[in-house]
Amino acid sequence: MTTTGPADGPADPAPARRRGRPGYDQAAILRAAVELFNRKGYDATSMGDLAKELGLTKPAIYHHVTSKEQLLGQALDDALDELTAVVTAASQDAAGTSAYERLREVVRRSVEVLVAHQPSVTLLLRVRGNSEVELAALQRRRWLDDRLAALVADAVAEGALRDDVPPALVSRLVFGMVNSLVEWYRPDGAYDRAMVAEAIAAIAFDGLARHEA
């Protein structure tokens, strides 16, 4: 299970350093795994591919993680925990804010989560339910969808939103627009995240057409 250090000979003096190759902790392995899953597809990626990507032996990786599924589960939880926090906050009207204000806020904060956690959200959005881990993630996604649809329904009931499109369809489409960011957004690109969040809110709530144009 010990790894071969760069060039420091056979007698490693620090026993703690013998567990795992220097430079790779679990977080770094997870980041590399998510990047590889997104690039090659999760099902097409083996632990051997991941080891090769990191320049590690397979035993060295299994020293840190028990399975590919464990890495997938950690990445999906990372995305889901963030999104759940945003949606839970928006579902509570403790501050006396309107549902409409909270809906605009959840759009803005979802864009932030998506940009800050783009690799794990990308992976989440591609999950197809091919394993227990994926099915559990889909169930958590469904809970989010239901809360968002309820928030849209509340905003319609307040009279703030048009009532001619079903709330569940509105939330699918608006958050479909938000989620589409993962496919093209680059933090170093032409648009910063505040600008993108503002553009999505402008399109979704106010529309593109000039009124009385």
Next chain:
Amino acid sequence: MTTTGPADGPADPAPARRRGRPGYDQAAILRAAVELFNRKGYDATSMGDLAKELGLTKPAIYHHVTSKEQLLGQALDDALDELTAVVTAASQDAAGTSAYERLREVVRRSVEVLVAHQPSVTLLLRVRGNSEVELAALQRRRWLDDRLAALVADAVAEGALRDDVPPALVSRLVFGMVNSLVEWYRPDGAYDRAMVAEAIAAIAFDGLARHEA
């Protein structure tokens, strides 16, 4: 290369029938391949998996198609040819229609293409550029994106659309909303395609907020 027929003995009297197993033509193999690519991921699917799915031998499949890449290319061309036709029509103002009218129309027709060709469009939207075939598809997608951004810019120049969001960002977001359909839309579900197209146009152009609510 001949296949073993169901139970019709070694002497097949119709030579034409010996080419390919009865019941599978190239179109049926392509449909099954696209379904499997979407379910398992393209990179994780082998020709052996496809043969198993169809209950064919690998040689029987290779009688119809030369490679997995050929199937991918055919599916991507199916989606791209349809989308290209829609976008090309919208880019021509031969009928004297406004850019704004043509933009609303291209949204509506894109929804139709997506619903009618959902499996191949789903595959197209998941392409990551891992092969020559995928890179060629990405190049055709980029052409579509550029044409759509130009159409948005024309509608802004007409004075029909707000000018505070860059046209390329508008087209990414609006068609991101359209494309998000592939992840959840079911033709036998609660919403028919005309209703979905209408909802997207209502959100994108008119906005959800009630004016003066």
